[in-house]
Amino acid sequence: MTLVGISPTGAESGAPRDSSGRRLAAGIFVGRERELQDLQLNMEEALAGRGRLVLVAGEPGIGKTSIAHELAAHARSRGLQVLWGRCDDSGGAPAYWPWVQIIRSFVSDAAPLDVTAAMGPGAAYIAEIVPDVRDWLLHLPPRPSLDLEQARFRLFDSVTTFFRNAAKEHGLVVMIDDLHEADKPSLLLLEFLTRQIAEAHLMVVCLYRDVEVGREHPLFPTLGELSREPVTSRLRLRGLGEREVGQYVELTTGREPPAGLVEAVYRRTDGNPFFVMEIVRLLHEERTLEHAERVRSWGTAIPEGVRAAIVRRLDLLSPECNRLLRVAAVIGREFGIDVLERVSEFSRERLLEVLDEAIGAGIITESQGWRYLFSHALVRDALYEDLTTTRRLRLHRQVGDVLEALHAARPEPYLAEFAHHFSAAAAQGGDVSKAIGYSVRAGERAAVLMAHEDAARHYELALRLLELSGASDSGRLLDLLLMLSDSLWRAGEIERAKAVSLHAVEMARNLNASEL
Ligand SMILES: Nc1ncnc2c1ncn2[C@@H]1O[C@H](COP(=O)(O)OP(=O)(O)OP(=O)(O)O)[C@@H](O)[C@H]1O
Ligand SMILES: [Mg+2]
Incomplete structure (x- = not known):
């Protein structure tokens, strides 16, 4: 089998990367050529001043966030700026949370003069939802007192104008992940913005789990509104094909998969990359692949469902690590070490050791400023539901x-x-x-x-x-x-x-x- 499909961000192929889950599968991306091409075409349109909104949908773990990262790497290589926001209802996020993160990351990377130029008089409104703006731009006048309806219009207009200006020079890609968890005001702002980007050098990419959006879901009417706009297109991700699952197994383990394994994994997972990844990690950590000749039937070695795969991998971690991760899961998808330390009553030193164990297994990743993030919402949910x-x-x-x-x-x-x-x-x-x-x-x-x-x-x-x-x-x-x-x-x-x-x-x- 040929080794193809390493991501532009990926590491080299060949020998097994190392024995820990942290490196296993890191940087590997297979397939999705057609979908990436589609996204890149949309990006080129945006770069030419014809703004685009792309809605990327699919079941949990199907690869929405991953493909967005691939697009982000491509966009950066073309000189565009990429800003991310993630909606999160696991820990009680404040209103406009995805927008707050996106604006914050722009502000923290830009010179105050550029922020002033992009925001103009709208800065006073934007500062209402992102207080950092006021810390950044000294001498900002207070927001004029308007009635609340007018004030909301001004806020939406100010944010939209800001994005259009920020995108003008080099082009801008705004990624909104987990849109199905967005608060309603964030969705209304997205609708407002989408109506105004036809001539902007801006691409907005929204990722969401379509299986969670029933008629009663707040995102449902928003999807209707967004779809009516000519700037909008949709992309639905399906499972990887059997060939890609094979590539994935070979690239992650660095060896030709034993007979029957790829077919069995493909059949059980329907090509869902998260599920595939969990199985490969599990088989690797349980050293099953090294002694494949002892496996009578792959059907029995492979867990039945995603949750079973996660639980079996968690079982390989120390009881202390499991206990700590369950506390972290209650804090939310993202958690700060200070809160975890006080709730768990672990010493800082011990805490860092145990967190390192979880990082090594690929369960969590380090975020900025002593913060950590569950590598996947499905892992956090499995831990939370297990309590x-x-x-x-x-x-x-x-x-x-x-x-x-x-x-x-x-x-x-x-x-x-x-x-x-x-x-x-x-x-x-x-x-x-x-x-x-x-x-x-x-x-x-x-x-x-x-x-x-x-x-x-x-x-x-x-x-x-x-x-x-x-x-x-x-x-x-x-x-x-x-x-x-x-x-x-x-x-x-x-x-x-x-x-x-x-x-x-x-x-x-x-x-x-x-x-x-
Ligand atoms: N094309 C791919 N090639 C290799 N690995 C992939 C690919 N797509 C996804 N993965 C792996 O599968 C895992 C799940 O993918 P991802 O997080 O992108 O799913 P998602 O659709 O965003 O899920 P959720 O709805 O839960 O956010 C990732 O951690 C990644 O390692
Ligand atoms: Mg995701």
Whole structure:
């Protein structure tokens, strides 16, 4: 078999890379020639000043993020700038989170003069959602006080103008990963931007799991809106073919696969690269490939499903490492070492050793500033789901407590995270009034950021928690209903806003009657 398909970012082929999972499969990319060509054509269009939006869809682990990385490498080699944002609902991200990350990474790499030139007067609006902009651009005037509807239009317009300007000189690719986890205000901003990029040197690539987007999903109407725009095209990824699975096995292990293995892996995985990768890593770590002659049937050596493959690989790690990873999974897809240290009560030294074990096995990767990221959402989910409900909820409370203490001086950017952990804990014996308090504050914060849909979501959660607590605090209930109705109204959900305010009026009437 010939060795083909090493990615431009990839390492050399040949001998096994090394014995640890960290290197195994690193930089290997097979197939996808047609899809990459399609993406590159779109990129050339954008470079020529005909902006493009590409929606890349497919099941979990099918290779959306990987192909986007390949495109990013190609784009950089053509001189374009590439900015990434990842949507994340695993740890209570604040409103506009993908956009915040994208703008932040532009700002942190650019000279203040370039930031000023790209943002213009819109900087004051952008600084509302990305406070770093204000730290960066000294003497920025405060945002003019407009009514909230106008302010949201100005914010969307400012962000769009910024991207168009930033793309002008060299071209810009904006990648939004895991769009199915985006907050509604982020999706509305994406719709707004897409309507304005026809003449920009900008390519926006959005990756999402189509299997998760049913009719009720917030992304569903957005996909409808985006598809109507002439700048939009779609790309759906399917499984790799048997030939590519064979290439993958050969490239990762550095040896010709034993007879029957490739066919068995292909049949079991349908060519899903994540599943293929997990199986190859597992067989490698269990040293099955070295003693392939002992395997009677590959069907029995290969785990049944993705989850089984992950669990079997986790079983190869030390019990301490497993325990730590489960704590990390509760913090979220991405976690800081400071929070993990306090919740796990490991010493910093021991913690680093155990984290190194997980990095070596390819379970997590290092991110910036003492932060770590699960190498894949599917691994984090498997760990999270493996916890008993009691332990999971207890950990949510502990994580909430630690976050609260760590960010006591400046809690605003973390209110959604506090609300996420305390409300999860409240479902089983946690402090419900604290969970309500943070949900309300997270809602108020979202309202200030003109993220009305997010505000409504937080108020709805607070109402559910109030109900759960069984407290008969009518005054609080009434306040919450009014806040929810206001947010729904601003979010354009007029019918629901009316229903909630009618309910509030009825409650107020009953209250007055009982007070008379
Ligand atoms: N074409 C490919 N060649 C080799 N390996 C691949 C390829 N595509 C994906 N992989 C491997 O499969 C794993 C899963 O791919 P990726 O993370 O891109 O999937 P995804 O579609 O983004 O999944 P999710 O929906 O969970 O985010 C990656 O870690 C990568 O190592
Ligand atoms: Mg992905």
